[in-house]
Amino acid sequence: MAAELTAQQLIDQHRPTLDRALEAIRTRAYWSPHPEHPKAYGEHGSLDLAAGRAAFDALLGARLDLGQPGTDDWVGGETSPYGVELGVSYPHADLDVLLPAMRAGMRAWRDAGAETRAVVCLEILRRISDRTTEFAHTVMHTSGQAFMMAFQAGGPHAQDRGMEAVAYAYAEQTRTPDTAQWTKPQGKRDPLTLTKRFTPVPRGIGLVIGCNTFPTWNGYPGLFASLATGNAVLVKPHPRAVLPLALTVQVARQVLTEAGFDPNLVALAAERPGEGIAKTLATRPEIRIIDYTGSTEFGDWLEANARQAQVHTEKAGVNTVIVESTGDYQGMLANLAFSLSLYSGQMCTTPQNLLIPRGGITTDQGPRSFDEVVADLAKAVDGLLGDDARANALLGAIVNPDVKARLEAAAGLGEVALASREIANPEFPDAVVRTPVIVTLDGSKPDAEAAYLSECFGPVSFAVAVDSASDAAELLRRTVREKGAMTVGAYTTSPEVEETVREVCLEEAAQLSLNLTGGVYVNQTAAFSDFHGSGGNPAANATLTDAAFVANRFRVIEVRREA
């Protein structure tokens, strides 16, 4: 079949973007090719807000036929955290048919080379970007994110993370040249000369195990890293967040087909309720790479059992913010209030433990006691979420009943400094919308440990009274070492405290945000610049994205002969 899109066309179109992405990961300065503002969509073939909404509506209740081989059934049944029945059905696969079919196209994909693979991936991302307004609804109605967050985090930010992975994959595969002439002098005799040819080869089929809360943002790095390094990719979405990744697979299959490759290089593995196919898939011999985001328990299981695969996990952690002193008290409170509220704290990066000296802190507005700091933070959250429309736009919906149950139980763990409130959502009356709870704990009481040393995923934070800054640093160290952390924040005007906290973060491998008081939040990272997780503490064994994230997804095979 003649390709509708030739490699050269794709190179002409996307090579400048690839080069710009390669520059960005070298400099780590700000860059994104994907607009964050909805108004930017609607031209050059992209869907505007209305068209995106219409496209989403057209998906509801329909069968998403991906044309996958081995489809033996249709499964689905997602219910939006906003209460909408999506009613989309997806192909259920006979793995003994699908997996061999996925391998069939790998040779041509391998032989296409790193550059062609990169630009095909960028074309997939461009098509997804054009449908950002549509994807936004799919992310909103699976994750429970508010629309604007679903739009940005599920759209441009996720696409950025995908492109970042493509850039790293390309850079990594081209570090070894395609060919080399090797000439070794032999004194007076003729030199030894060899011609060497180096080929990046894939490991096999990569498995992406998606999560409920950030299906695209957390799914794209592994998907594009594996695909760009020559592997086929099987996407196993979270059963409550299938649609965004199913659409992604559909786009990928279309682009692969148009570019003359086998669409089965990317496929979906949707499952029946309670089928739990992740364990089955993860230990299939065909699966040689796994990218997983989710619970610590299953992440640990994968690391222990999927021994035939390279396993990348992002699990749970306990994120800490140390509040020791600040030169901008109001800025700090506003920044923290936003961090605790965004998406009802349902981010792996949301702070959980706020460590505050029991003797209080110094601020630009004078000293503040422990109780004052906690009360002021509670007030800041209240103020931020005082207007229901704004609260809905910031909080989104509680993603599942487990989170709601944890939130309700949290009030019993200590003294409630800020109670969670129920917010009505006029557009989606069934949505469970809750403001965060802040619970005060005494860090010197052994019985408080069980609370603050466990991850309590959702809109729950603990204001933990500690004896001193150094006590806080030691508790931070212990928390990161034992529980892991995706993020650490600290507020301090003391160079000594800053250095102490920084040293803990360097030793325990945690990413640190210092004194954020403006429009950047500890729970947000920017592709091409920030690392998401470190890969060096128990919260995750990989970071998004560095060379280590891609370097072992392929191997370089050398064929040498005498020249």
Place this chain on the structure above:
Amino acid sequence: MAAELTAQQLIDQHRPTLDRALEAIRTRAYWSPHPEHPKAYGEHGSLDLAAGRAAFDALLGARLDLGQPGTDDWVGGETSPYGVELGVSYPHADLDVLLPAMRAGMRAWRDAGAETRAVVCLEILRRISDRTTEFAHTVMHTSGQAFMMAFQAGGPHAQDRGMEAVAYAYAEQTRTPDTAQWTKPQGKRDPLTLTKRFTPVPRGIGLVIGCNTFPTWNGYPGLFASLATGNAVLVKPHPRAVLPLALTVQVARQVLTEAGFDPNLVALAAERPGEGIAKTLATRPEIRIIDYTGSTEFGDWLEANARQAQVHTEKAGVNTVIVESTGDYQGMLANLAFSLSLYSGQMCTTPQNLLIPRGGITTDQGPRSFDEVVADLAKAVDGLLGDDARANALLGAIVNPDVKARLEAAAGLGEVALASREIANPEFPDAVVRTPVIVTLDGSKPDAEAAYLSECFGPVSFAVAVDSASDAAELLRRTVREKGAMTVGAYTTSPEVEETVREVCLEEAAQLSLNLTGGVYVNQTAAFSDFHGSGGNPAANATLTDAAFVANRFRVIEVRREA
């Protein structure tokens, strides 16, 4: 303590070499800074042959006091495969003292940065290089290699591999800049601006588990990769090959001290007979990286059990050469004869299975039947080893009784095409010197499989009769997939056969040498150019050396703040 060697002095001295090494790993053209010829030593502070011999003799019977903390005993007792009692004793460590002491210097080593670490490593290599003639004897009398091979493989080639690891480590750590300014436009509002600082941080203590046959060549990549990425390194040598690595540790500790770092960043873990400390060490929580060369059984154990560490293993494989046709029959025979004879086949890269069509092959000298090919190869080996002096210089000594036993048993596995002969070594009458055995097997007989599908480490090869080239390719595929392979060779003048074999190697991730008839052998790889193993088949989970070999030995920690 003031450093005798400042970082700037070391940078001035070694930066050009580092830059040259960085260029070499990019181009993979020939390069080595370490001379292969003994005559090159004796100037500029390096030991000439006589001085190297004298230095080695002075080590015998002595206690090698490394000044390590926690030394609770002295252990040793290596006997050379040439029959010499080395009588060197080494510190035995109380791990609960030594491991914390090793961690103590890591902060300063981390803070020194990638460039300083690289040049300190290059200084260690330079000091080792200066003592190449001394190290040659230590490698000879632990591995059983002949002197010239011990000199080259244990000296310059090992040093090259160490430097290659340093270059990759430096390149990898500097892919992310030290700092970045991040400025994100916000429309009409002020941009968001952050200052970001990135620091490569080590994982912890790296453990190098050395092997008997190539203590330095296989030990240096992991040692230098871990050290250059900021980790401390504990070297656990094979009990029969302690001296080369103990001397290496001694040199490293001297250089670290002179450069103002803690010498305990590199330490030795020698063991009592039968103590088996590798398992204990490998699962200590302080050990976060492991580099291992040895048996498949223990490598698999490490991968399954040392879960707290990044584990790099080089295990056993079954190496195949397909002999289908050749345009240089004599060259092929000479090349293969050398490959089978070098160091009595005691290389992880030595061919084991020679797959030859039962209908014979075509050559530049006309067709040759299967039996003729095998007989001609046997004659070539006989010719190569016909002179005892030359045989001794090529074969070295059998490294241990297990290899001797396997060699003796091999004759019973099929029809002996070339019997092993005993060679007398006039200088070392106790040395066990044996020529290789070639055993003919019929690949269509199921009972032959047990022989050719098991690794028979040592001077044993099987000439396996196969039905056709495609039969050979399929057996190659099966062998690599099931047993792994460090090397594959093929002789063919047919583009189709070449393509078939190449495709098998790409799909099964095996390194291929084609039609070698001159002075390069399938069992030899050159640092900076050839990959040793692929990391993609069961013989090894890593290759020497690529970015994946170093990228996960450190993590990058980001500290960001508002600008």
